[in-house]
Every structure is written in structure tokens, then in C-alpha cells.
Amino acid sequence: NKQILLDNRPQGEASASNFKLVTTETPPLNEGEVLVRHHYLSLDPYMRGRMNDAKSYAVPQPVGQVMQGGSVGEVVESRHPKYAVGDKVQGMGGWQEYSVVKADTPGALRKLDTTHVPISHYLGAVGMPGVTAFYGLVKIIEPKAGQTVTVSAASGAVGSAFGALAKARGCRAVGIAGGPDKCKYVVEELGFDACIDYKVHKDAASLSKALRDACPDGIDGHFENVGGMVLDAVLLRMNAFGRIALCGMIAGYDGQPIPLSYPQLILTNRLRIQGFIVSEHMEVWPEALTELGTLVGTGKLRPRESVAEGLEAAPEAFLGMLKGRNFGKQVVKLV
Ligand code: NDP
DSSP, X not given: OEEEEEOSOOSSSOOGGGEXXXXXXXXXXXXXXXXXXXXXXXXXXXXXXHTSOSOOSSOOOOTTSBOOXXXXXXXXXXXXXTOOTTOEEEEOOOSBSEEEEETTSTTSEEEOXXXXXXXXXXXXXXXXXXXXXXXIIIIIIOOOTTOEEEEESTTSHHHHHHHHHHHHTTOEEEEEESSHHHHHHHHHTTOOSEEEEGGGOSSHHHHHHHHHHHOTTOEEEEEESXXXXXXXXXXXXXXXXXXXXXXOOGGGTTSOOOOOSOTHHHHHTTOEEEEOOGGGOGGGHHHHHHHHHHHHHTTSOOOOEEEEESGGGHHXXXXXXXXXXXXXXXXXXXX
């Protein structure tokens, strides 16, 4: 069983030298356990935060242990009556080829129906990132039909789901993404009304002018994944009583400061800004996953994936994602 461990914690920017590849034997199964062969691993921005030892909402990833994370795969051996060889399952198997799972641990394993939804999408649109978009849109932004909502990192796992959910509620959806290819995809494949390439703008004032053209009625709700210049530009266009779901600030995950230039606009526009962590809202998961599964199953949401091949490719793919080199949900394919 090949595994990737966190070997040491990053000092500043994370690098490939923080990880180590090892090979171990999988232990024999005890009663109640199943052996899962992973087909895909999920690479997510939150893993960067957990590589640090700082106090946060999640406990740090232990050094010397397998990198933790979501996985989907197939049961290849079972000593649990409810799981049979061949069952497709989702779990938190981590960066390794196989995992031994105590199947009765709450939340440890979930059976998947792959008839209408490709298995890897359970790590993206029909998984944690999709529910994240749902929570921010439905529970924090609470848009009405006809209102304008915006999202940064629009072509990514969370952003793409946000667009489909917003369109389903009759909103005008405007994305912000890096580069012409991502923006083209956001409009043509994901069905956003417009998408702005933030990379062609040198500052927030310039980006906010582009936002004014794309959002002629102003912005009623914004879903923030990045922070910095993008958030500044959006603040300049928010309508009174607008809502901002603060989901991620990836521009600062290596420890960079990300100053907020116009905090006074929060006051003058009576904005509501709320941060949230999706795993603290398990009550919305069933409802969200049902809607997201239908959107993907019916082709209304066609999520794109960046697929890295083989476990050895995981660290570089992960580091690349933190720099925006992914295009859609970043996964690692193992078989
Ligand atoms: P994505 O698939 O969106 O990948 C990350 C994207 O972020 C990149 O492709 C890039 O897109 C963009 N990006 C990276 N660095 C920068 C930068 N310096 N400036 C601007 N954009 C940058 O990842 P996810 O969809 O998985 O996650 C999106 C966000 O949601 C992250 O911030 C993540 O931490 C957060 N999140 C929060 C959760 C919560 O519970 N609060 C749960 C899940 C995710 P581009 O090229 O367009 O810039």
C-alpha cells in the first residue's frame, strides 16, 4: 500500500519536500472492518491549513502520518455484514492506495450510487465542495429570484456548483476567475451570465469597473473564496443590505497578509458578512446532496475535473491547485 505522509510542516510556502512517499503492508481485517481500494483522492485547499500547527477550527494534520482527505473507491474485502465486495463507497481514506475502515464509525463510510453520477463527482459537485456552495448560497446569501450574485474562483469545485445552484433559483450569476479559458468555460459550460478575468486587472478599482458592467443592478450576494483584490472590488459594488458568505481566503493560505481596503463600505451599505465551515452544518447535507445529484444527473451541472494520475502525482497537483493551476475539481486517479 503506497502512502503519502506529511513529513514536516511548511515554513511559509508549502513545497514537495513537506511530503514523503512510503510503502507499507495493509494489516489483516478485524471484525467490522472493510478494505477499500481507492479510485480517486480529493485534493482540497483546506489541507494547506491543516499542514500548519496553528490553532484553527480543525486539528492539525499529524506529522509522520498519512495525509488525511476524502476518497472514493470500492470495497475489496469485507468483515462487515452491510458491505460487500464491489460496493462503491466514499470515506476519508487519505492519500494512499488502500484504507482499512471501521465501517460502523459514524460518517466513516457511505455507499454510493454511481448509475447517474460518475464516482469522482462525489468528491466535488455532489460532495463536500457542492454542499459548501449550497450552504453559502442558500443559508447565508438567501437570494431572491432576479437578484445578482457573484463568486470568486468561479471555475473551481465550489464555484461551479454555486453557479448552477444560483441559476436554479433565478439569479443573475456572475463569476470571477483567472484567465480567458476559465472564464469561457464558466459562461459557456456552466451557464453563468458573465465571468470576469481578474488577472487582466491591476487593482480593485479597475476590477470593480468590470463588475459594474457585468452587474448593472449591483451585487446582492457574494460568495468569497479568495480574498484580497477580488473582495475589495466586490465591496465597491455591493448593494445596501447585501450578504457575503466568507467561504475561503486562498490568497492567504501560505501566510500572506490579505488586507481589506474598504471596510467602511460594510458599515455604509449595512452588509452582513458571515464565515462558515461546511462540516459544522451536517443538517443541510442531505437536502444539498439531493439537489446537487439531480443537477449533475440531469446534465444541468457539468463539473470539470483536473485529474492527476497516480499517487506520486498528488503533492505536485496539490501545490499546483493552491496556485490556480487546476481547472475544476482537483482529484488524483489511482486505478
Ligand atoms: P478550487 O477548485 O476553486 O481551486 C482553487 C482555485 O482558487 C484555483 O483554481 C484558483 O482559481 C483560485 N486561486 C488560487 N490562488 C488564488 C489567488 N492567489 N488569487 C485568486 N485566486 C486564487 O478549490 P475549491 O473549490 O475546492 O475551494 C474553493 C475555496 O473554498 C477555497 O478557498 C477553499 O478553502 C474554500 N472552501 C471552504 C469550505 C468551508 O467550509 N468554508 C469548504 C470547502 C472549500 P483561479 O485560477 O480562477 O484564480
